[in-house]
Amino acid sequence: MAPSVTHVSGTVTGSVEVRFTDSGVAVCRFRLTQTTTQWDATAQQWRDGAPIRYVCTAWRDLARNATESLVDGVRVLVTGRVTEIRDNAVYLSIDDLGISLRQRIAYTETSLPSPAAAAPISPTTPVASAAAPAAQPATTGARGPAAHRAGGPPAWWEQRRAAGWDRTTARTPADALSPNAGR
Secondary structure, three states: OOOOEEEEEEEEEEEEEEOOOOOEEEEEEEEEEEEEEEOOOOEEEEEEEEEEEEEEEHHHHHHHHHHOOOOOEEEEEEEEEEEEOOOEEEEEEEEEEEOOOOOOOOOOOOOOOHHHHHOOOOOOOOOOEEEEEEOOEEOHHHHEEOOOOOOOOOHHHHHHHHOOOOOOOOOHHHEEEHHOOOO
Protein backbone atom coordinates (compact mmCIF):
# COMPACT_ATOMS: atom_id res chain seq x y z
CA MET A 1 0.00 0.00 0.00
CA ALA A 2 1.41 3.37 -1.04
CA PRO A 3 1.71 6.07 1.64
CA SER A 4 -1.01 8.68 1.49
CA VAL A 5 -0.35 12.26 0.50
CA THR A 6 -0.85 14.87 3.20
CA HIS A 7 -0.94 18.66 3.22
CA VAL A 8 0.59 20.61 6.09
CA SER A 9 0.72 24.31 6.87
CA GLY A 10 3.28 25.35 9.45
CA THR A 11 6.30 27.41 10.40
CA VAL A 12 9.90 26.52 9.57
CA THR A 13 11.80 26.05 12.83
CA GLY A 14 15.56 26.44 12.66
CA SER A 15 17.74 26.49 9.59
CA VAL A 16 17.54 24.30 6.51
CA GLU A 17 20.28 21.69 6.20
CA VAL A 18 21.45 20.62 2.75
CA ARG A 19 23.69 17.73 1.83
CA PHE A 20 24.67 15.99 -1.36
CA THR A 21 24.76 12.27 -2.05
CA ASP A 22 27.86 10.65 -3.56
CA SER A 23 26.23 10.99 -6.98
CA GLY A 24 25.62 14.74 -6.47
CA VAL A 25 21.89 14.67 -5.68
CA ALA A 26 20.84 17.46 -3.29
CA VAL A 27 18.91 16.50 -0.14
CA CYS A 28 17.61 19.08 2.32
CA ARG A 29 16.00 18.66 5.69
CA PHE A 30 14.16 21.13 7.85
CA ARG A 31 11.86 21.15 10.82
CA LEU A 32 8.31 22.38 10.62
CA THR A 33 5.90 23.13 13.47
CA GLN A 34 2.15 23.21 12.98
CA THR A 35 0.11 24.79 15.76
CA THR A 36 -3.61 24.26 15.46
CA THR A 37 -6.07 26.68 16.98
CA GLN A 38 -9.27 25.72 18.72
CA TRP A 39 -12.26 27.84 19.71
CA ASP A 40 -12.78 27.95 23.48
CA ALA A 41 -16.52 28.57 23.83
CA THR A 42 -16.35 29.27 27.56
CA ALA A 43 -13.67 31.97 27.21
CA GLN A 44 -15.01 33.14 23.81
CA GLN A 45 -11.55 33.19 22.23
CA TRP A 46 -9.19 31.12 20.11
CA ARG A 47 -6.54 29.06 21.92
CA ASP A 48 -3.44 27.40 20.52
CA GLY A 49 -3.52 23.62 20.55
CA ALA A 50 -0.58 21.29 21.03
CA PRO A 51 2.10 21.85 18.38
CA ILE A 52 2.73 19.05 15.89
CA ARG A 53 6.35 18.67 14.88
CA TYR A 54 7.46 17.53 11.43
CA VAL A 55 10.85 16.68 9.98
CA CYS A 56 10.68 17.36 6.24
CA THR A 57 13.01 15.97 3.59
CA ALA A 58 13.18 17.21 -0.02
CA TRP A 59 15.30 15.99 -2.92
CA ARG A 60 16.95 17.37 -6.07
CA ASP A 61 15.73 20.74 -7.41
CA LEU A 62 13.13 21.08 -4.66
CA ALA A 63 15.92 20.65 -2.11
CA ARG A 64 18.07 23.31 -3.78
CA ASN A 65 15.18 25.76 -4.04
CA ALA A 66 14.05 25.14 -0.46
CA THR A 67 17.58 25.71 0.82
CA GLU A 68 17.78 29.06 -0.97
CA SER A 69 14.25 30.19 -0.05
CA LEU A 70 13.50 29.08 3.50
CA VAL A 71 14.61 30.67 6.75
CA ASP A 72 13.57 30.26 10.35
CA GLY A 73 10.06 31.59 11.00
CA VAL A 74 8.70 31.41 7.43
CA ARG A 75 5.21 29.92 7.10
CA VAL A 76 5.02 27.27 4.40
CA LEU A 77 2.54 24.93 2.76
CA VAL A 78 3.86 21.40 2.25
CA THR A 79 2.55 18.45 0.27
CA GLY A 80 4.23 15.17 1.06
CA ARG A 81 4.05 11.60 2.24
CA VAL A 82 4.38 10.42 5.82
CA THR A 83 7.37 8.09 5.93
CA GLU A 84 7.72 7.56 9.66
CA ILE A 85 6.44 8.65 13.06
CA ARG A 86 9.01 8.52 15.85
CA ASP A 87 10.61 10.62 18.57
CA ASN A 88 7.44 12.73 18.92
CA ALA A 89 7.71 13.92 15.29
CA VAL A 90 6.14 13.08 11.94
CA TYR A 91 8.66 12.50 9.13
CA LEU A 92 7.57 13.72 5.69
CA SER A 93 9.04 13.17 2.24
CA ILE A 94 8.19 16.42 0.46
CA ASP A 95 6.65 16.42 -3.02
CA ASP A 96 5.86 20.14 -3.22
CA LEU A 97 6.50 23.20 -1.11
CA GLY A 98 5.28 26.78 -1.16
CA ILE A 99 5.67 29.88 0.96
CA SER A 100 2.44 30.98 2.62
CA LEU A 101 1.30 34.44 1.56
CA ARG A 102 -0.88 34.91 4.63
CA GLN A 103 1.72 37.09 6.38
CA ARG A 104 4.20 38.14 3.69
CA ILE A 105 4.82 38.94 0.04
CA ALA A 106 6.91 36.52 -2.00
CA TYR A 107 8.97 37.61 -5.02
CA THR A 108 9.85 35.30 -7.87
CA GLU A 109 12.75 35.36 -10.30
CA THR A 110 10.51 35.61 -13.35
CA SER A 111 8.10 38.33 -12.38
CA LEU A 112 7.60 41.20 -10.02
CA PRO A 113 4.41 43.21 -9.71
CA SER A 114 4.33 46.73 -11.09
CA PRO A 115 4.97 49.48 -8.54
CA ALA A 116 1.34 50.59 -8.86
CA ALA A 117 0.21 47.19 -7.58
CA ALA A 118 1.43 48.02 -4.10
CA ALA A 119 0.10 51.56 -4.04
CA PRO A 120 -2.16 52.12 -1.08
CA ILE A 121 -5.72 52.76 -2.13
CA SER A 122 -7.35 54.99 0.42
CA PRO A 123 -9.48 58.12 0.09
CA THR A 124 -7.34 59.82 2.77
CA THR A 125 -3.99 59.04 1.13
CA PRO A 126 -2.96 61.76 -1.34
CA VAL A 127 -1.50 60.70 -4.68
CA ALA A 128 2.02 62.03 -5.22
CA SER A 129 2.28 64.65 -7.92
CA ALA A 130 4.66 64.65 -10.87
CA ALA A 131 6.47 67.61 -9.30
CA ALA A 132 7.31 65.67 -6.14
CA PRO A 133 10.96 65.83 -5.08
CA ALA A 134 13.20 62.88 -5.88
CA ALA A 135 13.03 60.11 -3.32
CA GLN A 136 15.93 59.58 -0.97
CA PRO A 137 17.22 56.04 -0.70
CA ALA A 138 15.57 54.03 2.05
CA THR A 139 17.76 53.36 5.04
CA THR A 140 17.91 50.31 7.22
CA GLY A 141 18.86 51.77 10.57
CA ALA A 142 22.55 51.97 11.35
CA ARG A 143 23.53 50.01 8.27
CA GLY A 144 23.17 52.95 5.91
CA PRO A 145 21.46 52.92 2.52
CA ALA A 146 19.45 49.85 1.71
CA ALA A 147 21.32 47.57 -0.66
CA HIS A 148 19.71 45.12 -3.01
CA ARG A 149 19.47 41.75 -1.26
CA ALA A 150 19.38 38.45 -3.10
CA GLY A 151 15.74 37.42 -3.31
CA GLY A 152 14.54 40.91 -2.40
CA PRO A 153 12.91 43.54 -4.56
CA PRO A 154 15.04 45.48 -7.05
CA ALA A 155 16.29 49.00 -6.34
CA TRP A 156 13.58 50.65 -8.46
CA TRP A 157 10.94 48.99 -6.27
CA GLU A 158 12.31 50.58 -3.08
CA GLN A 159 12.72 53.97 -4.80
CA ARG A 160 9.11 53.98 -6.01
CA ARG A 161 7.89 52.79 -2.63
CA ALA A 162 9.77 55.56 -0.83
CA ALA A 163 8.40 58.14 -3.29
CA GLY A 164 4.83 57.15 -2.51
CA TRP A 165 4.25 55.16 -5.71
CA ASP A 166 3.93 58.14 -8.04
CA ARG A 167 1.31 56.79 -10.46
CA THR A 168 2.07 59.32 -13.16
CA THR A 169 5.57 58.04 -13.80
CA ALA A 170 5.49 54.29 -13.21
CA ARG A 171 3.08 52.76 -15.70
CA THR A 172 4.55 49.30 -16.23
CA PRO A 173 7.43 47.30 -14.81
CA ALA A 174 9.33 47.93 -18.06
CA ASP A 175 8.92 51.69 -17.59
CA ALA A 176 10.14 51.44 -14.03
CA LEU A 177 13.20 49.48 -15.10
CA SER A 178 14.31 51.94 -17.75
CA PRO A 179 17.00 54.41 -16.70
CA ASN A 180 14.86 57.40 -17.76
CA ALA A 181 11.74 56.33 -15.82
CA GLY A 182 9.96 59.23 -14.20
CA ARG A 183 11.82 61.93 -16.15
